[in-house]
Amino acid sequence: MVLELTRTYFPEGxxxxxxxxxxxxxxxxxxxxxxxxxxVSCIPEGKYFIRKRYSQKFKWHLEVVDVxxxxxxxxxxxxxxxxxxNGCISPVTKLSGPGLGLMSRKAFEKLKTIVHPILERQESVQLLITSNL
Structure with missing residues (x-):
């Protein structure tokens, strides 16, 4: 599976x-x-792999590896x-400004329902980050 993240950069986010x-x-x-x-910065554009990770703070979530x-x-x-x-990526349902969004938990749950089954089958999930400049 390849997730494609297309970015737009602003000074505030x-x-x-x-x-x-x-x-x-x-x-x-x-x-x-x-x-x-x-x-203080987002990560560079490029190709990364994603894995499941657990923490007390976020419970089950996703980690971008080898950045x-x-x-x-x-x-x-x-x-x-x-x-x-602090450099992480947050899924949001709706954008409300540069670096600002709404209903993040809803979007995060949607993303997990798509990605977790793939990872549980020991298949790879790649993240491709580009910009639309």
């Missing part, structure tokens, strides 16, 4: 659209691009990138 095989899954919000600096010079880049719920994200 990064907005994206997440699709699989051309089918819309959800929108995403991230921190603005600041040269991959830890805790250069970064660790613990997660998909988890958040509605305000600058206040709630």
């Amino acid at each position: 990064t907005n994206g659209k997440l699709e699989c095989d051309g089918k819309f899954i959800c929108y995403t919000i991230e921190l603005p691009w600041k040269n991959n600096e830890k805790r 250069q010079n970064r660790s613990l880049i997660l998909f988890h719920p958040a509605n305000n990138a600058l206040k709630e994200l």
Whole structure:
């Protein structure tokens, strides 16, 4: 499975659209691009793999693995990138501004219902991040 994340960059945050095989899954919000600096920037464009991860804070969620010079880049719920994200990607149902979205938990649950069964079958899930510039 390949998830395609197409980004639009703004000074206050990064907005994206997440699709699989051309089918819309959800929108995403991230921190603005600041040269991959830890805790203040979204991750670089490129190809990554995703795995399931569990934590007390987020329960079952998704982790983007092998990001250069970064660790613990997660998909988890958040509605305000600058206040709630440290480099992670947040699925949202609706975009409400640069780095801002609505109904993140709903979008996150939708994403998990699509991705988790694939991972449970030991199949790979790849994330392809590009921009629409």
